[in-house]
Amino acid sequence: MSTPTPLDADAVLWSADPGDRDGRPLLVLLHGYGADERDLFGLVPYLPSELAVAAVRAPLAPPFPAPGYSWYPIEGLETRDPAHITAAARGLIAWTDAAAAAHRTIGLLGFSQGSAVALQAMRLEPARFAFAVNLSGYVTPGDLPRDSELAELRPPVFWGRGTNDDVIPDFLVAHTTEWLPGHVELSGRVYPGLSHSVSEQELADVRVFLDKQLAQDDGGPGSA
Template identity: 25%
Template sequence: MSNLQYIVREPKIPSQNPPLLILLHGYGSNEHDLFSFAEELPEDLLIVSVQAPLSIGNGGYAWYSINFDEINGKFSDLKEAKEALDAIAGFIDDIKNKYTPNPEKTFLLGFSQGAILSYSFSFFHPNKIQHVLALSGYINTELLPENISTDIKTDYYCSHGSVDQVLPVAWARNSKPFLDNLGFKNEYSEYNVGHGVAPQNFFSFKKWIEARL
């Protein structure tokens, strides 16, 4: 059993096998952050918001450490990131066993560090999820399997703030050509916002989800 903490919004329209939406928050946040979207999202969704395992104080958590030093500058702990991917895989299995959601309608939505992991998760665990929503993140090429399966059917919603001061928009812009080159379905959009989700962005990805239910 996974030891990751989480909170749940049960479907407001009960069904035997509801579509599942997993939320992965960003660095320094917690499971309550993205959960604020839940009340405005489709009523038939089972929504599960997960808390990352590493406490960094003041109620904040991280999926993996981001370190700073004079030699390497800012760098990610890739070992912890891969451990986080394994933990998320086990967590999703546990949620599917507990709630028996629709196996063909699993959405993974991540913000920032959660978005980086959402991309990587889809490559390390082909077709375990059908839809990825990557908000204010990018594809970390250091966090990819040696060979990416060409049988991946997952599609991707990618968005970023054009004036993001935390993760440069140039990094995010690489996602579409990367996914295009692999032949994976994807949409990419930018919004005039910093490191956050603009209202127009929310309504855009909500519509994207609705079209896939």
């Protein structure tokens, strides 16, 4: 079993000061491979103002000369080790234990690697996270002990991806397509011509999804 690497509590960007965010729903942003906490923080103006937003930094440095940080090692497109992804998800959960106790609900939004970690964390702790947004990411193959619990709770998940995304292997897209509908309340969209990136239309769809989650927020799954 891989050991989780702790997240750096000082490498987190918050959308509000502590006194302005306590008690508000929390959305945690998880960037992709080779980026850092600043990457997705630029999405804050597109997100509902009711949310407190935290952009966290992944704990690992990719091999030189790749820039930024990573959630888990990638030796090649076909060699993503599930144990590493699970360890990264446990590190995220540990961070929420320390940092998110003041928030009544927690949602996750990840891009690429960050999405894989977000979905894995939801599988490890199904009642902790109210919803997830999966942008150009995937579900890690293999069974986890609480997958059946997740299938009973069926938290909302938005999945967006582009038709021209050549980064995520086809077998992972196929696995995610098959796995998600049986375990979550799935919504989302495939964007024609979009590569491994995020578009204005996708951000608009994410905003609709998040507004819906806020409207339905009643202190259910993900409550602190």
